[in-house]
Amino acid sequence: MSAPISKTLRTSAGLIFAFLYLPLAALIAFSVNQSSSTVWAGFSMRWYQELWSDPQILSATANSLLIAATSTVLATIIGTLAAYGLWKRQSRLLVSTVYLSLVTPEIVMGVALLAFYQAVFRYLDVQLGMHTVILAHISFCFAYVVLVVLARLRNMDASLEEAALDLGATEWQAFYRVTLPCIAPAVAAGALLAFSTSLDDYVITSLVAGVDSETLPMVIYAKARRAISPSINALCAIIVVAVGSLVLLSQRLQRS
Amino acid sequence: MTGTRRTFFLGLAGLAGCTRDSRPRLNVYNWSDYIAPETITRFQQQTGSRIHYANYESNEELLSKVFSGNSGWDVIFPSHYFLQPLQQNGLLLPLQAGRLPLLPNLTAEMRSPSWDPSLDWCVPYMLGAAGIVHQRSVKVTDPSWDLLWNEALRGKVTMLDDPGDTIGAALLKLGFPLNTGDASALQQAKQALIAQKQMLRAYLNSETRQGLVGGDIQASHLWATVALLAMDESEELSFYYPREGYARYADCAVVLKESRHPELAHEFLNFLLQPEVAAANAEAALATTTNQEARRVLPVELRDSLALFPDAVTLSRGQWFEPLPPDVQRLRDRIWTEVKAH
């Protein structure tokens, strides 16, 4: 039924895919280069060893994973519940605020949160730290979850829930036993989106991070700015492969 | 392999042990690559405390973090011209000289610097300055700022991406004082920078090292420490301080008023004044130490480096950065935006 794919279309698509993957492939390829220049000098894992022996990188990785995991769990819960509530009955105000969180430029959001935290800290004896970063991440991640789950809900057959209610289930049971399993793939997709967004964030995190909360993007940015060793290529390669595998894995799970 | 594995577990333990470790913890926030790793481990062993060490890349980043007064940091290393804003906003803890017996190790100039004559607030740590680094193939007969405006080097020159240093360079080139607030002087500096932008490769800080070492950048406006790093990697580079004058700064250790471990902080500052410790730090940072005892034990290439310890004539041409009044700051910021947006 699909229209035929002309030769030019196929070549253009191929070129564009190459464009998409060339930079990442180059990073990965040269992360195992013996020399620090872009001239191939043989295979070597030295840059990975350099990363492994750097305590700053290890603690930043631990921080990033902790922040991303916590933010994802909470953002997914809040987002899924909100999407369900919005599906039951529209709330223009909440939907607009969710949009707001999506379109606000990151720099404005980061600056706003920093200003907000500083204003609040005048009255509460709190400091910038993991908690401030996690709260910030939840606030910009849950909007993605709402988007994805709401889209799925709108495509779902509402009569399933009605049938459950007719058969005597409570509202909660109808949600938990009927709807939730149905939208589970969308919830997973939303969670993945939230996780990668949180793991990736630099602008907002760098502004609201405290003493103990240096994250991977902050390390990458500092390394990119100081242009020291190609260990940054190794770091990037790890991230690409790790996140890529996570995405592929979730696709597999969703299909089964 | 045991070394790296040990570091890995130390790193993990350090993170996990944050809340469970009973040893007092000092949070030190410093410039990157500005301390010898052994300094931290030795202090931890000697005092039975822990140090949490992190880096920042600019004074402004530092200031924005500590401004609220409860950032969590104990010891920070602002540049000297940032001491006034910090102090005026009540963010600094007055230092107790009694807890710093090694202060006499500092050079005479640093024991009574113009910005803090009785060292009530800070202990000068490292000195720095920005000059010009160039390929030896570029013949320089007159050590001047003009090299960075030389048409023959079009597309192969970089300037620092720092308003203070770069506007300062233009002012000095034109013969004005570094910290002038004179509007017409600043406008002329602006014109000079706009004219330069056409032939500039980019505004870069440390990233320019690669281009210098690779030979693609012919001349750069660069800090002495970074220039030395580049010169370590390439024999073809040479550094000088321009004859019209150059900007100097001193990164000073201060204790924040919010610090929960003021005595430990003082101990750390005193520890940094030990000659071997200061020398190790200076070697790791490739910076000018403020410690005269330390200078004696530095390796020869560093002790006699003209980039780090210029001769008296050159030194006399150095000008210290000063904190600027708000209206001058605003004018400079506007000029910087104008130059960048041109």
Place this chain on the structure above:
Amino acid sequence: MNLRRIFLAPAWVMTAIFLVLPLFVVLAYSFLTRGAYGGLQLPWTTESYQRLVDPLYLSILGRSFLLAAVVTLVSLLVAYPLALFISRSGRRKMLWLNLVMLPFFTSLLVRTYAWVFLLRDTGLFNTVLLSVGLIQEPLPLLYNDGAVVLGLVYSYLPFMVLPIFANLERIDPNLLEAAADLGESPLWALWRVLAPLSRPGIVAGSVLVFIPSLGSYLTPDLLGGGKSVWVGNVIQNQFTNARDWPFGAALGVCLMLLVLGLMRLWQSKGGGELG
């Protein structure tokens, strides 16, 4: 107790405290005065907004707009063939879609740095060109507006591909057959039939690319070499170097209003149901 209310409560709390309130704080800051050494102080004033109405800042805003538009246009030209290809790929559609999305999941910072790695003087492109003798000296590929546009197109391409693809999927294939029967070349069919029918997707994709590009900060920072100043860079500068929070806040408010205005415009023209 209404289940729906309970479900919505956490979302309300999050958005109220961590979204709306901070934005109001920024709004408040934009009406304050800069303290002597940074920070804020009374009195309330509209001075920051008055300073905004200035050829310098308006031109920066205008330039960011223009460059964001260029990014959007280039994205469209690159994304359309890809979306078309995927929509005609029968059973392999999901595979291609996933492949398009995959780079997006890795960090923006990583993807932007990858272009630094490729484009700089000692980067891959120059090394290859030099080694085959096509050039004698490295080309200055990095540190200019072109590099920034390239980086932004690369970062937001999936946002353009997905809506166009979704739209193409909904077009009645009979229309395309009819166009093919009637028309001369496939290009004619594309221009006169397909493009107008996929307009909603094109508009949606354009909005999704334009808005983040307008407010971008990291990409100009890393790829522009300090020579490319976007609104995001100026805002960031106010909160760091210039220590002029009120002015930075005013710029931020301005940017927000622009973005919200664009969203409003898009919604009024019938688009905007992202759900």
